[in-house]
Amino acid sequence: xxxxxxxxxxxxxxxxxxxxxxxxxxxxxxxxxxxxxxxxxxxxxxxxxxxxxxxxxxxxxxxxxxxxxxxxxxxxxxxxxxxxxxxxxxxxxxxxxxxxxxxxxxxxxxxxxxxxxxxxxxxxxxxxxxxxxxxxxxxxxxxxxxxxxxxxxxxxxxxxxxxxxxxxxxxxxxxxxxxxxxxxxxxxxxxxxxxxxxxxxxxxxxxxxxxxxxxxxxxxxxxxxxxxxxxxxxxxxxxxxxxxxxxxxxxxxxxxxxxxxxxxxxxxxxxxxxxxxxxxxxxxxxxxxxxxxxxxxxxxxxxxxxxxxxxxxxxxxxxxxxxxxxxxxxxxxxxxxxxxxxxxxxxxxxxxxxxxxxxxxxxxx
Amino acid sequence: xxxxxxxxxxxxxxxxxxxxxxxxxxxxxxxxxxxxxxxxxxxxxxxxxxxxxxxxxxxxxxxxxxxxxxxxxxxxxxxxxxxxxxxxxxxxxxxxxxxxxxxxxxxxxxxxxxxxxxxxxxxxxxxxxxxxxxxxxxxxxxxxxxxxxxxxxxxxxxxxxxxxxxxxxxxxxxxxxxxxxxxxxxxxxxxxxxxxxxxxxxxxxxxxxxxxxxxxxxxxxxxxxxxxxxxxxxxxxxxxxxxxxxxxxxxxxxxxxxxxxxxxxxxxxxxxxxxxxxxxxxxxxxxxxxxxxxxxxxxxxxxxxxxxxxxxxxxxxxxxxxxxxxxxxxxxxxxxxxxxxxxxxxxxxxxxxxxxxxxxxxxxx
Numbered sequence: 001x002x003x004x005x006x007x008x009x010x011x012x013x014x015x016x017x018x019x020x021x022x023x024x025x026x027x028x029x030x031x032x033x034x035x036x037x038x039x040x041x042x043x044x045x046x047x048x049x050x051x052x053x054x055x056x057x058x059x060x061x062x063x064x065x066x067x068x069x070x071x072x073x074x075x076x077x078x079x080x081x082x083x084x085x086x087x088x089x090x091x092x093x094x095x096x097x098x099x100x101x102x103x104x105x106x107x108x109x110x111x112x113x114x115x116x117x118x119x120x121x122x123x124x125x126x127x128x129x130x131x132x133x134x135x136x137x138x139x140x141x142x143x144x145x146x147x148x149x150x151x152x153x154x155x156x157x158x159x160x161x162x163x164x165x166x167x168x169x170x171x172x173x174x175x176x177x178x179x180x181x182x183x184x185x186x187x188x189x190x191x192x193x194x195x196x197x198x199x200x201x202x203x204x205x206x207x208x209x210x211x212x213x214x215x216x217x218x219x220x221x222x223x224x225x226x227x228x229x230x231x232x233x234x235x236x237x238x239x240x241x242x243x244x245x246x247x248x249x250x251x252x253x254x255x256x257x258x259x260x261x262x263x264x265x266x267x268x269x270x271x272x273x274x275x276x277x278x279x280x281x282x283x284x285x286x287x288x289x290x291x292x293x294x295x296x297x298x299x300x301x302x303x304x305x306x307x308x309x310x311x312x313x314x315x316x317x318x319x320x321x322x323x324x325x326x327x328x329x330x331x332x333x334x335x336x337x338x339x340x341x342x343x344x345x346x347x348x349x350x351x352x353x354x355x356x357x358x359x360x361x362x363x364x365x
Numbered sequence: 366x367x368x369x370x371x372x373x374x375x376x377x378x379x380x381x382x383x384x385x386x387x388x389x390x391x392x393x394x395x396x397x398x399x400x401x402x403x404x405x406x407x408x409x410x411x412x413x414x415x416x417x418x419x420x421x422x423x424x425x426x427x428x429x430x431x432x433x434x435x436x437x438x439x440x441x442x443x444x445x446x447x448x449x450x451x452x453x454x455x456x457x458x459x460x461x462x463x464x465x466x467x468x469x470x471x472x473x474x475x476x477x478x479x480x481x482x483x484x485x486x487x488x489x490x491x492x493x494x495x496x497x498x499x500x501x502x503x504x505x506x507x508x509x510x511x512x513x514x515x516x517x518x519x520x521x522x523x524x525x526x527x528x529x530x531x532x533x534x535x536x537x538x539x540x541x542x543x544x545x546x547x548x549x550x551x552x553x554x555x556x557x558x559x560x561x562x563x564x565x566x567x568x569x570x571x572x573x574x575x576x577x578x579x580x581x582x583x584x585x586x587x588x589x590x591x592x593x594x595x596x597x598x599x600x601x602x603x604x605x606x607x608x609x610x611x612x613x614x615x616x617x618x619x620x621x622x623x624x625x626x627x628x629x630x631x632x633x634x635x636x637x638x639x640x641x642x643x644x645x646x647x648x649x650x651x652x653x654x655x656x657x658x659x660x661x662x663x664x665x666x667x668x669x670x671x672x673x674x675x676x677x678x679x680x681x682x683x684x685x686x687x688x689x690x691x692x693x694x695x696x697x698x699x700x701x702x703x704x705x706x707x708x709x710x711x712x713x714x715x716x717x718x719x720x721x722x723x724x725x726x727x728x729x730x
Contacts, residue, residue, distance in 0.1 A: 031396065062630035063428070121720060123487055123521075126641055127648035156488070157715035219715065238719035265427035266631070273637035276491055283492035287707040290714070302718060312726050341727050346652040348724040350522035350584065352717065353667060354603035355486060359713040361677050362706050 031067035032260050038070045038249075039079035039087060040097035043200075046222060048285065049247070050074060052153045052278040053097040056249065059270045068263055070095065085250055089146030094255040099247050100142075100149065101182055108322045108329045109141045112336055113149070115245040117184045117315040119336075122156050122244040122279050123351075124343040129246070132339050137332060148256040152271035153247030153278040156286075160236035160303055161216030162207070162228040167236065167303060170310045179203055179215035183318060184241020190314040200226065207231050216241075219282065220289035229298045236301050240311060247278070396432035397625050403435045403614075404444035404452060405462035408565075411587060413650065414612070415439060417518045417643040418462040421614065424635045433628055435460065450615055454511030459620040464612050465507075465514065466547055473687045473694045474506045477701055478514070480610040482549045482680040484701075487521050487609040487644050488716075489708040494611070497704050502697060513621040517636035518612030518643040521651075525601035525668055526581030527572070527593040532601065532668060535675045544568055544580035548683060549606020555679040565591065572596050581606075584647065585654035594663045601666050605676060612643070 038057060042049035057070040075081030084096035085103050101114035113134075120128055128134045129151050142149045161180070167173065174192035178185075185195035198206055203215045208231045215232070216239060217223045229235070249271050256264070294300065303311075319337075323330030403422060407414035422435040440446030449461035450468050466479035478499075485493055493499045494516050507514045526545070532538065539557035543550075550560035563571055563580070571577045573596045580597070581604060582588045594600070614636050621629070659665065668676075684702075688695030 059630060059634060063627055063634060065625075065627045118719075118723060118726070121716060123644065123648065127645035130642060130645045131649035132645075157719065159715055237714050238722070239715065240719055240722075243716075243719055260430075262428055262430045265424060266634075269424060269428060269631075269634040269638045272641060273634045276637060276641055277495060279488065280492035280495045280497075283488065283708065283711065284496035286715075287711040290711060300714065305722070308722050309726070312722075342652040343648065344720075344723050344727045346648065346655060347720060349602050349655070349665065350524055350604065350651075351486060351608075352720050352724065354483075354522065354605055354608055355709075355712060355717050356721065357603070357605075357670070357673050357677075358483060358709050359717065361483070361674070362709045 031064055032263070034068045034259070034263065036068075036070045036094035036255070037073065037078065038095045038097055039073040039075070039077065039084050039093055041075055041081045041084050041099065041102060042097070042247075043081075044074040045225070048155070048218075048222060048278065048281055049153065051281065052247070052274050055277055056097070056152055056270055056274040059273065060266060063266050063270065064263070068266065072097070085145055085147060088250045088252050091146075091252050091254065093252070095249055095251045097152065097247065097249055099245060100250075101245070103145070104182070107141060107144065108326050109138070109332050110145075111183055112329070112332060113138050113141060113246070113248075115242055116319070116333075116336070117187050117241045118312055119243045120340055120343065121347070122154055124340070124347065125154065125244040125246060126151075126275065127343065128336070128339050133335075134339075137335060141328070141332075142250070143253065146253050147250040148253055149248040149250050150267055150271040151246050152249040152274045154275050155218060155242070155245055155247075156279045156282045157219070157244060158239035158242040159216070159219045159223065160239045161214055162223070162232035163214035163234040163236060163301075164207070164210075164232050165213065166234055166301060167307060169304060170307055173307065173310075176214065177212045179206065179212050180241070182241065183315075184216075187241070187311055187314040187318050190317060191310055204228065204231070219286050220293055221282065221285040224289045224293060229293050229296060233297065233299050234301050235293065235298045236303055238303070238308075240303075240308065240315075246275070249274075396429055397628070399433045399624070399628065401433075401435045401459035401620070402438065402443065403460045403462055404438040404440070404442065404449050404458055406440055406446045406449050406464065406467060407462070407612075408446075409439040410590065413520070413583075413587060413643065413646055414518065416646065417612070417639050420642055421462070421517055421635055421639040424638065425631060428631050428635065429628070433631065437462070450510055450512060453615045453617050456511075456617050456619065458617070460614055460616045462517065462612065462614055464610060466610070468510070469547070472506060472509065473691050474503070474697050475510075476548055477694070477697055478503050478506065478611070478613075480607055481684070481698075481701070482552050482606045483677055484608045485705055485708065486712070487519055489705070489712065490519065490609045490611060491516075491640065492708065493701070493704050498700075499704075502700060506693070506697070507615070508618065511618050512615040513618055514613040514615050515632055515636040516611050517614040517639045519640050520583060520607070520610055520612075521644045521647045522584070522609060523604035523607040524581070524584045524588065525604045526579055527588070527597035528579035528599040528601060528666075529572070529575075529597050530578065531599055531666060532672060534669060535672055538672065538675075541579065542577040544571065544577050545606070547606065548680075549581075552606070552676055552679040552683050555682060556675055569593065569596070584651050585658055586647065586650040589654045589658060594658050594661060598662065598664050599666050600658065600663045601668055603668070603673075605668075605673065605680075611640070614639075 040053045044050045057072045079087040084098035088096040099114045100110040104111035177194045179198045206212045405418045409415045422437045444452040449463035453461040464479045465475040469476040542559045544561050544563045568580045
């Protein structure tokens with residue numbers, strides 16, 4: 001995912017946003033009636049990301065017989081795509097559906113809450129958020145922004161993007177003009193990549209005209225919609241900068257505190273369901289999209305090990321630099337990294353060993 | 366997990382079970398008041414499995430301000446461990462927390478709903494259950510048993526068990542006395558293993574006295590409690606027969622139909638949260654348990670590729686035999702296997718490639 005894609009066409013709507021409505025509680029006899037507005041960062045054209053925002057609101061309505069209603073908005077309808085956290089924290093709206101790493105300029109720890117390069121798999125990420133203590137640890141990071149964040153979506157592993165030429169070595173990265181956003185871009189800059197942030201609709205023409213040599217977006221299902229395969233034949237993996245980015249339902253801290261306890265529990269369970277609903281949706285949609293892309297001529301390539309190794313080292317350097325600048329990032333990153341190391345070692349034994357066997361056995365049938 | 370472990374000490378309680386209580390609905394003004402009893406198949410000593418049953422009931426209580434209360438019971442308290450589905454289907458209790466594969470003797474498709482040898486990873490399993498259509502497809506399988514099943518727990522990848530001697534070849538399996546339950550055992554029998562079903566508390570003495578040469582249970586955290594490491598030095602992986610076994614909240618079909626729509630939605634979200642709550646709990650607890658085991662002398666071993674290949678072939682033979690005996694199993698298995706193949710190919714690209722890189726990079730630091 002990326003930032004600029006979602007900035008466009010949003011600013012006008014901000015002025016239309018009304019002030020935070022006081023909760024409308026019907027009294028002890030019936031279920032408290034609450035109406036929240038929920039702008040999101042993800043275009044309505046993405047039935048994966050925006051679709052989850054809709055699913056979440058629908059589920060909460062079902063669970064409360066319509067008493068707790070969340071009205072969802074696409075980016076720019078009432079709040080610009082990348083100002084959702086600000087609008088929630090400031091009380092313009094009660095909640096929003098967005099990813100914390102869009103706001104890493106305010107605090108690098110917000111990026112970690114979403115994902116970091118060479119980070120956690122979807123399953124590891126969920127373990128970290130729940131029994132791994134991350135929700136508690138990151139509460140202060142979100143509190144600084146005036147919000148309570150409940151993890152509510154995850155794209156699963158993204159792809160490494162589209163390239164006009166093959167990447168055979170670290171040397172091939174030098175001077176490469178690549179559209180990418182976030183800390184993955186900062187790491188690639190250390191290897192000589194000239195990173196560019198270009199909005200979604202503008203990527204295709206930029207790639208076609210040679211303004212850029214490559215671009216990353218999400219994965220097969222979402223990427224296919226933008227048609228990159230027609231002008232960039234090589235589709236690379238893994239997308240090491242976005243192994244498992246998380247989406248939050250961010251709730252205004254005061255609005256959250258005023259919620260009845262039952263509605264807090266309902267939000268928790270509904271968001272947990274939505275987090276995995278999104279990941280599952282990607283898992284079901286991506287394989288068939290990948291087959292269509294390959295049938296249309298896309299050539300799948302793995303980044304060479306040397307490129308991954310250099311990218312990994314560059315990412316570790318970046319984390320060290322961010323830690324030097326920001327003591328809280330350093331403290332939180334140490335916890336994250338210990339957790340990650342434990343999980344990688346455990347997954348290698350019980351899960352990955354079988355996944356690797358099945359990859360070969362299934363292909364050979 | 367296994368069957369016999371849970372049979373013990375349960376039969377007496379069955380007579381104590383009362384008939385299905387009529388729902389107590391307080392009326393349109395307040396939340397309908399419902400009291401359900403929920404026996405489970407998992408011993409209270411397992412804070413992972415039984416802990417999830419407690420978590421689920423607590424969450425549903427929180428979400429309804431105590432109006433929808435589910436009282437949980439351990440195996441044998443009111444229903445024997447492996448008669449939970451029967452008690453739910455027959456209306457002795459309103460719901461139960463159990464795994465469908467305990468009842469594969471009634472219908473082989475029930476095993477598929479939980480897990481099959483060389484099956485789906487946790488993430489794939491969830492995708493299959495939700496957007497993969499499995500919930501709809503398997504509704505008829507459960508309906509035959511008088512229940513509606515909502516997936517509510519998952520152990521993640523289990524281990525391949527404890528052995529007194531190393532397994533270096535398929536030859537080493539011949540005549541090996543191994544404690545295992547379910548269809549994984551049927552597949553191993555084809556390779557000459559003498560499988561035995563032994564209850565949890567009896568495994569240790571059987572292994573110590575040489576009655577059996579090896580035993581599988583769950584994974585590091587649960588296995589450690591039974592002390593197998595003191596008498597069987599070799600701990601094998603992967604546990605290909607239980608890649609990601611699922612636990613269901615089974616609800617009596619009539620009780621389910623009488624639920625208000627809001628409570629059905631609440632059950633869905635709460636069970637989805639619990640499914641992943643359990644998996645995350647295992648992921649957080651297993652790595653440290655594994656470290657303790659290894660520090661105490663356990664030797665970790667991977668099954669040789671030749672053994673995995675032979676086991677895979679034996680499992681495919683078993684599926685074909687089950688399909689010949691049961692047309693519905695054949696039909697459902699074909700859908701399952703297509704889904705699995707798609708998922709394996711997709712995971713290999715975006716997720717496993719990064720997992721494998723990180724396994725090496727993290728170990729080298």
